[in-house]
């Protein structure tokens with residue numbers, strides 16, 4: 001079983017280098033001003049250069065317009081764009097056409113019905129990402145450190161390739177992998193000591209838990 005591991009919301013050279021040393025396959029940079037993980041594209045560009053060729057560089061944006069995406073793409077030259085807002089299938093098609101980049105489309109999930117929305121993106125999004133629905137009082141569509149019921153994903157067709165995110169951490173990632181069998185996992189706040197501050201020890205423990213889960217699979 002092959003499992004991609006994406007670490008998201010990195011802001012320092014130390015955290016980027018550590019994620020790479022642990023074997024992260026994807027490194028995400030957040031471009032959303034309200035997030036404690038927001039990074040200016042010019043700073044992300046410097047960090048992305050450390051990642052290039054070692055893992056996939058992922059830009060994470062929320063309902064960004066073309067100008068915003070252009071600036072990000074110019075400065076970080078990502079491998080993939082994660083669209084974490086309410087982007088419609090037409091908008092995803094348009095982003096792909098304009099940028100020429102593959103898109104990871106995020107969906108917020110809290111109940112079985114939420115999975116129906118993915119049908120409209122079939123053949124359009126290059127990869128799906130399932131995150132928990134944001135709590136009502138949150139200003140963030142992701143990065144809230146909350147999980148959803150992974151058993152809901154059992155209803156998906158076996159061919160659906162997706163990444164799982166939402167509140168994953170060293171204590172629950174093994175169970176998440178065992179229940180959902182995702183093609184990839186994505187973690188942000190679960191490897192932080194405080195919002196936006198990545199903790200190297202938590203990153204170590206997270207990857208150790210992932211390795212244990214993979215050995216057991």
Ligand SMILES: O=C(O)c1ccccc1N[C@@H]1O[C@H](COP(=O)(O)O)[C@@H](O)[C@H]1O
Pocket residue numbers: 008009028030032035036037038060061062084129131140141142143144145146165166167168186187188189190
């Ligand atoms: O992390 C953020 O601050 C963020 C802001 C806006 C959109 C997406 C964001 N992060 C994504 O959220 C999920 C889950 O994060 P967590 O592990 O629950 O903290 C992940 O896909 C991040 O890419």
